[in-house]
Amino acid sequence: MKRVWASAIIFVFLVVICVIGTNTTKKVSAQMAQTVTTAKEAAAKGDMDTALKFSRKASSDWRDSHEYLCTFMPHNQLESIDQTLSVLPMLCYYGATDQFEAECERGITQIMYLNESQLPSIANIL
Amino acid sequence: MTISFIRTLLLYIVIIAAVRLMGKRQISELQTSELVVTLLISDIAAIPMQDTGQPLASGFIPIAxxxxxxxxxxxxxxxxxxxxxxxxxxxxIVINDGKVDQKEMRRLRMSTEDLSEQLRQKNVFSIEDVAYAIVETNGKMSVIKKPDKEQPTAGMLGVALPDTGIETVVISDGVISDFSLKLCNKSRDWLDGVLRGKNTKADDIFIMTANRKGDFNIITKDEKK
Structure with a gap:
């Protein structure tokens, strides 16, 4: 009977861990996508100071989230986002607007893919 | 390298805990579901152990x-x-009342060699000696010999044997086991008395066994060269 209780505790623990993991991924990806989108829109309007500010914010926020996300996500998925976000401030600083916007778009896609890959959907399960 | 070392240690601890949690049956006699789980756990644990790009959770969660x-x-x-x-x-039942059930053997895809081999492992060297042979759910075979082929027991022969109870190791490499002493209904005082009688002490003993009747056997440690 003790083992059945242990299994019930494991079940609750697993459900909690999975829910926390999914919610954290959702929250972080939504927040990151929003920051990168704001930076991209600012660059499109020619407001490079705001774009630089938001691209730096995106890099710094991602670094903070990375430590947490890498405890339950495959590291290669996170590394590709690391690489994309890390070039944004420099591209913005040197005025490479076209490339900056393209990199922003790539970053947003990667972040959204990261979110989608963690959702317990039929497509992901199968 | 250090990461792999720490990860392997952590996974080792988790696997030991998992096997303990599943119970002793897991180690000795594997049923179908237990065999599947054991194979899967060993396989799952190997992935995050080797690939440091995979989070440890990807091993822990499936194991849990x-x-x-x-x-x-x-x-x-x-x-x-x-x-x-x-x-x-x-x-x-592959041998029922002394008769080999060929239909059941075909169902089990068991050859005559397999049957003979399993019977030999049970110290039965002729099919004629067997009354019943049963293949258990864990794949092991249980054998019941024909009554005239069974070895007579003390009860059958009407011989009264003294009940000496379980023989336990009360001293192992100089260390006294109170649990074993309790198992054979003996006390520390009894042990001290025996050691005094033999003019030795626990530290000098490699193995000492005893039973409920009070019989004991002492093997002293070899002298260090």
Whole structure:
């Protein structure tokens, strides 16, 4: 009977861990996508100071989230986002607007893919 | 390298804990579901152990799920015979009342060599000696010999044997085991008396066994060169 209780505790623990993991991924990806989108829109309007500010914010926020996300996500998925976000401030600083916007778009896609890959959907399960 | 070392240690601890949680049955006699779980756990643990790009959680979570399922299934098997039969199958009688059941052997895909081999492992060297042979759900064979081929027991011969109880190791490499002393109904005082009588002390003993009747056997440590 003790083992059945242990299994019930494991079940609750697993459900909690999975829910926390999914919610954290959702929250972080939504927040990151929003920051990168704001930076991209600012660059499109020619407001490079705001774009630089938001691209730096995106890099710094991602670094903070990375430590947490890498405890339950495959590291290669996170590394590709690391690489994309890390070039944004420099591209913005040197005025490479076209490339900056393209990199922003790539970053947003990667972040959204990261979110989608963690959702317990039929497509992901199968 | 250090990461692999720490990860392997952590996974080792988790696997040991998982196997302990699933129970001793897991180690000795594997039923179908237990065999599946054991194979899967070893396979799952190997992935994050080798690939540091995979989070440890990708190993821990599947192991925890498997342990949980295994415990639930074993609990359900205890409650429901039908469920147990569905998961483990049922024992099959391959020799029934001295007659080899060829249909059951075909069902088991068991050859005559397999049958002979399993009987030999049970110290039976002729099929004629067997009354019943049953293949259990864990794949092991139980054999009941014909009454005239069974070795007579003390009870059959009407011989009264003294009940000496269990023989336990009361001193192992100089260390006294109170648990073993209790098992053979002996006290520390009894042990001290025996050691005094033999003019030795516990530290000098390699193995000392004793039983409930009070018989004991002492093997002293070899002198260090």
């Amino acid at each position: 799920v498997l342990v949980m399922c295994e415990i639930l299934i074993s609990a359900l098997m205890l409650k429901s015979t039908k469920f147990r039969r569905a998961i483990c199958g049922r024992p099959l």
